[in-house]
Amino acid sequence: MQPSTEELRFLLKWAFGDVEASRSRVAAFGLLKAAIARRLVVPEVYDLMERVQELMIKSHEPSVRQQCSGILLQYILDYPLGAKRLQHHLQFLITNLSFEHESGRQASVDTMKALILRFPEPLVEEWAPVFFMALVARLVNDPSVACRVMHEQALKTLLQRAGAALADRLAAFCMQWLSGEDARMARAAAQVTGVFAEVEGARFGRRVPGLLQILVPALERAAQEEDAGVETSDELSTFSSWQVPYFCLTLLEKAAHLAPKQVSFSAAQSLWLVLPALLSHAHLWVRKAALRLLCLGMSSPALGGSLLQHPKASPGRLALLSYQQMEVSSADEALLELAARSAALLAPLLYDTDLAAGRVPAAQGNGNLGLATSDSNMEAAEHATAAAEEAEDRDAAEDQAAAASQDAALTLHGMVRRVARTAGETSWVRQGARLAALRLLAALALRLKQERGAPALLPYLPAMMLPLVRQDERSHNRPNLDAALPAHLAEADALGREIMAQLKAAAGDEAYLQALVQAKQHATAMRRLRRKQQASEKLADPELASQRRARKLQRRGEGQKKKREELKRQRSTGLAVKNRRDKRVKS
Structure with missing residues (x-):
């Protein structure tokens, strides 16, 4: 004999009376899953889902967050919902992408990714721009590396589900941000366009010519600012000084792997000729990105010959710049x-x-x-x-x-x-x-x-x-030592x-x-x-000799001080570093 609707409503109220401290939490969640699967349309289910989504974000127990995420996913996909109620739950997920605790942000983006993966195409088309904007904002602003990785994975899932027309619409947003004057938006656009490249593969080549018209001038401006010694005192200047050129270079590196013809020397000469200037950039990440791209060009038979014949990228000039990296x-x-x-x-x-x-x-x-x-x-x-x-x-x-x-x-x-x-x-x-x-x-x-x-x-x-x-x-x-070197x-x-x-x-x-x-x-x-x-x-000149010896001793002391500081830093990171003088073995 199956329970009546009224009995189920009573059971749901009773089971979730104190679910945070309840020892029968598994039974309570199981009962709610059964009610959703049966599509029991009663007010108690809608009210309980508000508590479930709150628990998914705020609970300190991973098992509770995981169960609540599964229930919410089943509820949104299978339970009869109106447009406003669906919007309410999706907006809840978007809002909590910026929850103060990392575990809550991870639960929110993980549930959103699962929804994107299982939504029907009409809902993907409808909600893709909203999800896209929210994920892009958190991708570049979230302080947690793990959360940023999850946001990037969710973006990849969204772009994989998007059709060609929708993908072009989303890519147009990035192109607009790249060509704007806001350094933060340009940095975000370069990073997200890199996600487009990873998802689209060889098809990304059709976007490369338009990107080169925007990215190369940005790199040239960065090289000119570096040559002029422009100081970066505020956060916005920091974005402009190294983050924009760095993410532009990483994007171009992906493009060079996926569409080498579109970044050949004849098609993108100004790109390859600005790279040597960026090898003198103050930020090491920019240097490394520029050097990776140059190594890729030099190792390419189709590109290396044309590149290295230009005076600005002659082998002797690049050899000097490469050696200077070792002197930093x-x-x-x-x-x-x-x-x-x-x-x-x-x-x-x-x-x-x-x-x-x-x-x-x-x-x-x-x-x-x-x-x-x-x-x-x-x-x-x-x-x-x-x-x-x-x-x-x-x-x-x-x-x-x-x-x-x-x-x-x-x-x-x-x-x-x-x-x-x-x-x-x-x-x-x-x-x-x-x-x-x-x-x-x-x-x-x-x-x-x-x-x-x-x-x-x-x-x-x-x-x-x-x-x-x-x-x-x-x-x-x-001399022989009784301890290891x-x-x-x-x-x-x-x-x-x-x-x-x-x-x-x-x-x-x-x-x-x-x-x-x-x-x-x-x-x-x-x-x-x-x-x-x-x-x-x-x-x-005894005085000059004495000064030279004093300088030598000073350099030795500075080197020993740096060594002690490095050993201290390594110990603080948990490395097992010994700092004992080697005892000499008496013959």
């Missing part, structure tokens, strides 16, 4: 990896340019490092080493002045010398750049051999070997040995040994020359 004190691992990849891609082209201009050093000779081939002629080695040291000083001065010059460029030999200098860094705070430079040396050698053959590698091999030789000597001179020293030593083995395999045993001898001679001559210079300075 705040560079992270991703930027260092991108800089190394870019420089490795440019190595064969730099070699061709130097070969045509007659700038390739003599293979295994004394011209590339200034090395003597005889141990007895140490004086000649010291003179040649002094010349090499002066060349390094000139390199450093050129690096400082290169940022302001649009015509500055690197030869392959100049890049190898600079990368070797960075690979020889011993400062603890520069270990990231040092490891990236070591990996780049191996990549340069491998790339040159693969693209131009082993003879192209030999002229640069002694310069590549120099930091590895110095590192190997330091590791052998390091610090992580950064152990990693550098292991990487150095691995790279030396790779260089030996690439160059051959005979060429490798000859380069190894030359590098060791150069290192020895450099030490002797510096000792002589220091002794001469002490005699000629």
Whole structure:
């Protein structure tokens, strides 16, 4: 015998009398589901759904939020509702996308996504613009990363359900925001258009020409503001200074993957030529996005040749900009990896340019490092080493002045010398750049051999070997320790040995040994020359020598301070970092 309608109404009131604290909550929710499935049209069901949706947002228990979400979804999809009541419940979900607690916002967007997925097409067409605006607003304003990911997934679901005409309407909103003067709206439009690209795939190519007409001028303005040194003091300026160009670049990166013909050099020349200027941007995210796009262009056979033939994007200019990324004190691992990849891609082209201009050093000779081939002629080695040291000083001065010059460029030999200098860094705070430079040396050698053959590698091999030789000597001179080496020293030593083995395999045993001898001679001559210079300075100008030593001690103290701060930061993040002096083993 089935209960009557009046009995069911009484049961619903009684079961939900104190549902937050009720031990029979499962039974109460089950009863409500049965009433909805039976389509029991009574006022109590409508009243209880108000409590259910409130519980879905405000409850502290995940199981309660999940059950309430399922009931609300079943109610909206299957229960007889008028247009106003449906609007009331959907507006409730939209309003609570900005609920103060993250769990409530997640419950709201998750339910909205499920509704979008299961709504009939007429309702999708009717509510898509409203859902779209609400999700876009929360996508760029929600402080929670998890919520922003859920909003993006809901947007993808909405665009997948939308037909071609509806998608064009929504995309037109983004185009209008992009071309407007509001930086916040432009940033949101660029990010949401990236979602369009992910959903539409190759079909997104039809939107690319119109986007280029808007995005490229925005990137050019960002590059000009950076060159002019425009300061960003307020939040709106911050959006304009880095967020707009960053999201424009990520959107163009997606477009380049999905529709390479629409972003070819002939179709989008101004885009590719503005990227080198953005490699000097103050914000690292903009640099990384521009460098990713440049690496994509350089690695493309159809695009790379045309791009690198233009004076503004010549291989020498891009090589200098790539190396400068490794010199940024705040560079992270991703930027260092991108800089190394870019420089490795440019190595064969730099070699061709130097070969045509007659700038390739003599293979295994004394011209590339200034090395003597005889141990007895140490004086000649010291003179040649002094010349090499002066060349390094000139390199450093050129690096400082290169940022302001649009015509500055690197030869392959100049890049190898600079990368070797960075690979020889011993400062603890520069270990990231040092490891990236070591990996780049191996990549340069491998790339040159693969693209131009082993003879192209030999002229640069002694310069590549120099930091590895110095590192190997330091590791052998390091006293035995009863504890393990610090992580950064152990990693550098292991990487150095691995790279030396790779260089030996690439160059051959005979060429490798000859380069190894030359590098060791150069290192020895450099030490002797510096000792002589220091002794001469002490005699000629004791005060200047004292000032230099004081500066050296100051730099050492600053480095130790930065090391302590970094160790403290790592401990605060939960990393197991030791900060003990290694005890030396007495022989």
